[in-house]
Amino acid sequence: MTDPPGSPGSADHARLISLLRTVSPASLAAAAVDLSFGSPSEDPDWADVEGIVRWIDGLPVTVDAPAPLACFAERLAHDPTVPNGTELHAWFDSASGLDPSSRLEIHSATLRNLVRLRTLSNQIYTDGDAGPIGRPSARHEGEAEPLSSPALAHSLLPATETELGGAREPVRIWGGVPLRNPDFTGRETLLSDLRKALETRSAASVLPQTLHGMGGVGKTQLAVEFVYRYQEQYDLVWWIAAEQQSLVLQSLHELARRLGLPQTEDMRQSAIMVMDALATTSLRWLIVYDNALNPDDITGLVPSAGGHVLLTSRNQTWASVWDAIEVDVFDRPESVELIRKRGDVITREDAERLAEKLGDLPLALDQAASWQRATRMPVSEYLELFDHHVRELLDEGRPANYPTTVAAFVNIAFERLRTEAPAVAQLLELFAYLGAEPLSVSLLRAAKNSAVSQPLGSVLRDSIKLNRTIRALRQYGLAKVGGDQAIQVHRLVQLVIREGLSEDLAEQSRRNAHAILAAANPEAPGNRENWSTYALIEPHLQPAGLVHSDEREAHQAVIDQIRYLYVIGDAEGSRRLGELAVSVWQKNRTAPNLGPDGEHTLIATRHLANALRQLGMTERAKTLDIETLDRFEQNPDFGRLHEHTLFTLAGIGVDLRIAGDLQGALASEDDTVERHRAAYGDDDYETIRVLGNRAVSLRMLSRFSEAYEVDLEVLSALQETVGENHWLTLLMQSNLARDLYGLGRYSEALELQRNFLPLHAAVIGERHPHVLLAHRMLAIALRKTGAFGEALTYARNNYRDVSARYGPDHEYALSAAMTLANTLRTLGQPGEARNLATGALNRYRRLYGDEHPLTLAAATNMSIILRALGEHRDALDLDQRTLGALTGSLGDEHSYTLCVAANHANNLVQAHELAAARDLSEKTLALSRSARGPQHPYTLACAANTALDRIATGNDAGGRSLLDETVLALSEALGPDHPETVDIGRGKRAECDIEPPPT
Known part of the structure; x- marks a missing residue:
């Protein structure tokens, strides 16, 4: 005969255990609290699913829980953080009505309603993720309906359907x-x-x-x-x-x-x-x-x-x-009420005496009442002890603002705990060197094999003993323990503990804190799955003084925290911790991996440079990278080909590009590639990755053909090593589109970007920086192929998304603003284009300086807009300064220089300096043919302007012949109906705008 469903040992019972193994311990604990299940004789280990099920299965039947195990399953099924809610619903329906522990004939719908009502009344939820459930409230009469985003509207759709009157209720x-x-x-x-x-x-x-x-x-x-x-x-x-x-x-x-x-x-x-x-x-x-x-x-x-x-x-x-x-201390009646609620049969008279002694401070009142209830100590005895410890504190000359009432209580507690429960005392001492935020018990469990002093070390290795120890802290009023298994000690209690510890105990507690935090470090800050653990560690890392430890594992925890803060977007937090670590570690001459040339000091400095670069402190970032590289190279333990050296070297090319030293950046990238080949070989992923960085420098130098060949090589290698769908493979497709744009092959760039952008977004997300850059490239390619309306839509959306993602001062936001401005100007909207371009140009100047290539590229676009608005004098002055700066820094054959030179000839025409305009156009055309090739669309734009200049200066035959050739070539390059082909055929002068590339 088989066991009935829901009974211990049945298949149904085993299936529930299997389903619950995917549920987090915090969710299991919260569900039990939600249903008001009384605690067993010992606090349960919420990771022990079989033990939890056995405990709940043995609970008595109550009105609120006529079938405890079924109620528990259904409560979890309503938790949106639980991954298998549907299966739990199904288990509930099959088991609830036949659960022999209930002794009742209860329909599953009725029982489900009881669970639902109980959940609504308690309003307790797990992990901060499952929200309270209630009906949407009515809007105030006459109140306008605010606009809401589609994403928000979607999030408000009902997430569950109850059987309470058939109503459908959204999860709040x-x-x-x-x-x-x-x-x-x-x-x-x-x-x-x-x-x-x-x-x-x-x-x-x-x-x-x-x-x-x-x-x-x-x-x-x-x-x-x-x-x-x-x-x-x-x-x-x-x-x-x-x-x-x-x-x-x-x-x-x-x-x-x-x-x-x-x-x-x-x-x-x-x-x-x-x-x-x-x-x-x-x-x-x-x-x-x-x-x-x-x-x-x-x-x-x-x-x-x-x-x-x-x-x-x-x-x-x-x-x-x-x-x-x-918020001040309690009024006396409030103090008395709290004490009598929390204490064990305390008379009103005793409550008045306690309140008077404790100064009506709520924390002290709560602690004293909890202690009395846990120890059953008479109030008179407690007050005698309290007076004794207060006199001791006053004799020590404590300052007026010292929390005397709390200190007296802590001293009373320690006096007893160190004798009767030394592990509890030692756990509390640990909090003297942790932050005020809750400490997750999971961090304590992770440290079970760490070098923690006894008896606390033994407690950490035994979950039952650990639960007892935590419960003792809570019962004695020394800590709060949340439903998410997190322990919190009030900051005043921490202060008192820290100041009361002897030198030996302080050092022991500090070492324990270091060992626990180091043991909890996942050692992979780039992995999103570890971020929640790093978030738990972060509030305690600096209060524990982990940077002052001499242990290698502690140093690694600090380094990983610096990196974690950077990758989640808290560059300022990363900088602050990096500055602290580098400052302390450079002075440490005892730990072998610290000191000015120590491995961990140099790694922390490299991470600090990353944070500084992200915050716009680019010059200091570059200086740190160069100094760190030199120290790695000179250290015999590392040298020129060590991984740490190569990681640092890879950042210097970026530093130099941001600084505008494009030739220096390329030289650094060449060195980086050669060293990677020597260290890893040609086919290693790291070598392939830095080879792609070299192509970035080539693009910025307008060496698009070379960049295209390098990117093709990188793409082929990546397809063989990491596959078609790897994020770097997809990035290479976008880089190839940028190369094709630079080569003037706009239709090919558009086709490539259109083909791969959906996959790119699906693999790494719509808001990933690489995808945002790909969307901008798509907008550029659309405009260059004549699809102006579609280009404007993409450019507007991209500018909005990039600005929201990075803020208005980021390089990507500035380049997105220029793309939108160029598109608006092309569509005959120079007024709006001017507003965008002015803001972007001012930011480029402030962030990069007047002579930076990106600033000069933005100035070139600005002058085109000024001409479109009829502000010819300002356009001429701006182009004249820009042309001189670009010729001096990048040379006269760089794409940026050629663009501004061609445009400046337009200024000269407007100024009626026709001969000067012709001479500049002729020179620019020759240089463009040499640098870009005769069929590049911008070379053809130079040719069209040269033809018009020849006609204007009397060479009608030569001019018309060149114009006819140019229109034919543009028809082949862009198409006969392309707006630029049509405009040039009608005798309109061409403008050469610039799309600043990502560095």
């Missing part, structure tokens, strides 16, 4: 909010004032409201209570731990995903997209920045309209930035 967006404090007390006036302030002061535009006050007064708890109390008035609530900017960016990046916005690896640009989306969506939203320290980190991350922003901070500066509400 809810993330990061801490669990509600069931013992929250008082603060009614503050909550009311906060609500009124947000409603009245954010009516027209978003004016953030700040909760500020000293540590321990409960600012965060007040914000949490506000969120839960008023959650029904919002469609989106997003809580952000704001002490570290990288955490802010990580959280907003996740919100972008939840909103259905285009995904990008650059988290800063993702945050900007979120701000823009929230300003236009019809969602009613609340963003909470908890413990924001620096106003500069947040002021750019506030949407302009549409919702509410709440901020908590100890920094009094916020009161002068935005409206602020001060």
Whole structure:
């Protein structure tokens, strides 16, 4: 006879275990909390699926959970973070009505409704990802429907269908909010004032409201209570731990995903997209920045309209930035109420005495009450101990602002714990050298084999002992433990612990913190799957002083964190950590991999240079790269062909291109290629990659034929080594299109880009920088083949997307602006083109200098627009300066020089200097034929202008003959109906614009 479905040992039981193995421990824990399942005698190991199922299967039947295991499965099935919700629904339907543990005949639909109602009433969600579920709220009468993006509209489509009256309800967006404090007390006036302030002061535009006050007064708890109390008035609530900017960016990046916005690896640009989306969506939203320290980190991350922003901070500066509400200690009745809620049968009289002693500080009150409940210590005995420790603190001459009440409590706790529970005391001491953000238990588990002192080391290797130790911290009021298995010790408690440790214990705790963080390091910051772990490590890395460790593993963790911050788009965070590491490590003469020439010092310097380059500090980045390269080359442990040396060398070509030293960049690329061939061989991926970089330098020098041959070689090698769909193979297709454009083979460039762009976007994403550059190339090719209208659409979209992704000052945004300006001017819209080109040219000048090739290319396009507007004098002056600068820096045969020379002849015609115009046109035509070839469209443009100049200066026969030849050649190159062919056939002078290439 087979076991009935749902019973232990049955096939149905085994199938559920199999399904739950794909669910995260945090989701399992949150589901149990959501359904109010009581804890077993020991806290469960949420990674032990079989143990969890056995525990829940043995729970008693209740009204809320008439079939506990079925309810648990159905609750998880409604969690959008769970990958196999459909299968769990199916298991529920097959097992729920027959679950023998329920002893009830319950239809699956009825049971599902009970689960649903229970979920709605508790409003508890897992991992900040599964939002509260509720009906969409009605819009205020007469309120206009705000515009919303298609992505946002899509994200609001119903994600689940309930059986509650057949209604279909959208999943609301809810993330990061801490669990509600069931013992929250008082603060009614503050909550009311906060609500009124947000409603009245954010009516027209978003004016953030700040909760500020000293540590321990409960600012965060007040914000949490506000969120839960008023959650029904919002469609989106997003809580952000704001002490570290990288955490802010990580959280907003996740919100972008939840909103259905285009995904990008650059988290800063993702945050900007979120701000823009929230300003236009019809969602009613609340963003909470908890413990924001620096106003500069947040002021750019506030949407302009549409919702509410709440901020908590100890920094009094916020009161002068935005409206602020001060949070102070409790009133006495609030103190008494909290103590009697939290303590174990404490009389009102004793509660009054405790409140008086503890100064009504909420943190101290909560700790004292938790301690009394855990230890059953009489209040009178606690107060005697408290007075004793306060006298000790005062005798030590502590400053007036020292948290005496908290310090006294911590001393009482340590005195007992070091005797009765040394592992608990040692775990708490660890937090003296960690950040104030929660510490994920997963980081502790990852360190189970690390060199952590005893007895804590043994605890980390035993999940049951670790759970007990964490539970003891929580029970004694020493820490908070969230549903996501994260431990948080209040910053005041951390301060007291740190100042109270002896020198030996301080060193032990510091070493333990270093060992745990180093052991948790995934050692692959470029892998997106590791980013969540790096985000957990980041808040603790600097407080732990990991840069001061002498251990190699700790240094690697710091280096990987510098790189992680860079790849997620937090270049400023990467720079700050890089500066700190390099500064400390250069002075360290004891660790073998540190010091001025140490391996880790030099690697950190290379990463620092990357961050500086991204932030526009290009000259210093170049200097660091050159110095680092020299140190690697001179060090006998590395030398000219070591991997570290070659990685550094590859960045110098980029530095030189950005600096405008194009010949120097090519020389560096040649050296890089030769060294890679010597180190790896011709067919190695790294050699192929740097060979492609060499083609970039060739393109910037207008050596398009050579670049095309190199790119063909690289493409062929990549197709053999990494395949057709590899991101670098697809990038090479776009590079070939750029080569073809430079060669004047516009139709081929268009066909190539059209063919590969969809695959390129599918493989690496629409917002990847390579795809954005490919879209710009498509817009350029469309314009050059005469498809002006389609080109304008692509150019506008590309400028919008690139500016949103990088900001207006980035090189890619400036080049996208020039492409759009060129397209608008071609379509007869020089006014709008001028606005774009002026802004871009000014930024080029500010960022790169007046003499940089990219600045001069933008100036060339600007002068064409000025001529179209009839501002001939300004165009002549601008071209004259540009031509002199380009001839001096790039030579008279460079494509940029030839373009501005051909255009300057147009200025001379407008100035009635016809002979000078003819002489310049004749010279430019000869140079273009030599450099570009006689059939290049720009050579033919030079020929057309030369023909018109000959006719204007009396050589009618020679001019008309050349013009006829040119029109015929243009018909063959561009087509007889191409607008440029038609215009030149009608005697219109040609203009040669420039599309600045990516460096």
